[in-house]
Amino acid sequence: MTSKRQVLRADVQEGIQNRLVQGNWRPGSRLSIDGLARELEVSPTPVREALVALERSGLIEYQALKGFVVAPPLTPEQIDELIDARGLLEGAAFTRAFAHWDALVEDLRRAHAEHSAIADRIAAADEPDYALIHEYFDADATFHEAFFQHAGNHYLASMREVLNTHGHRMRQTWSEGPEQIDSAEAIGEHAEILARVSEHNHDGALDALRRHLEGVRVRSTRLAGGAEQ
Numbered sequence: 094m095t096s097k098r099q100v101l102r103a104d105v106q107e108g109i110q111n112r113l114v115q116g117n118w119r120p121g122s123r124l125s126i127d128g129l130a131r132e133l134e135v136s137p138t139p140v141r142e143a144l145v146a147l148e149r150s151g152l153i154e155y156q157a158l159k160g161f162v163v164a165p166p167l168t169p170e171q172i173d174e175l176i177d178a179r180g181l182l183e184g185a186a187f188t189r190a191f192a193h194w195d196a197l198v199e200d201l202r203r204a205h206a207e208h209s210a211i212a213d214r215i216a217a218a219d220e221p222d223y224a225l226i227h228e229y230f231d232a233d234a235t236f237h238e239a240f241f242q243h244a245g246n247h248y249l250a251s252m253r254e255v256l257n258t259h260g261h262r263m264r265q266t267w268s269e270g271p272e273q274i275d276s277a278e279a280i281g282e283h284a285e286i287l288a289r290v291s292e293h294n295h296d297g298a299l300d301a302l303r304r305h306l307e308g309v310r311v312r313s314t315r316l317a318g319g320a321e322q
């Protein structure tokens with residue numbers, strides 16, 4: 094049952110989440126329920142509900158006496174763990190999805206074309222366009238989502254949902270603007286996965302996926318300030 098109230102709460106949550114991943118607020122800053130309600134022109138109730146939901150994503154934290162505050166970006170160690178878990182889960186989903194090869198390859202081709210087109214638009218833009226950057230991350234996620242759509246296992250899909258919400262925090266590391274976006278590398282790595290899948294090369298594709306996630310790990314960790322180089 095989707096009521097008007099749930100729709101409103103979802104909109105409010107998306108609005109606040111966008112501000113969080115765009116780095117509008119510094120880590121540790123307090124999020125005032127009344128202030129946000131005024132800013133978003135809604136009552137405090139959906140704001141409070143949205144903040145409770147966002148707390149589960151790790152983007153914000155609840156602190157006694159202070160209330161909701163912006164969580165710090167993921168540490169390099171947390172990024173390592175998150176990517177490790179993604180690798181295990183995506184590898185398992187990929188192998189299951191490979192059994193439905195025709196549908197999988199079609200969805201991956203479509204997702205990759207969309208992802209590349211958005212990366213081109215970001216490269217061509219003169220100014221940081223956060224709506225576009227948002228679309229870019231969504232398009233990247235859609236590519237990976239295809240593994241789960243064809244894996245035929247709802248439990249795997251819901252485990253991905255859990256990791257995904259935490260993945261939003263990775264975006265905080267990329268919030269400095271489009272020059273920080275790893276589009277050239279990521280698009281190339283996705284193209285490699287797609288090429289191996291197109292050849293019906295399961296092991297080669299799995300290797301390419303592993304290299305892609307390793308690339309994401311190295312690039313994110315570097316942004317988070319933990320890399321040696």
Ligand SMILES: [Zn+2]
Nearest residue numbers: 233237279305
């Ligand atoms: Zn990717």
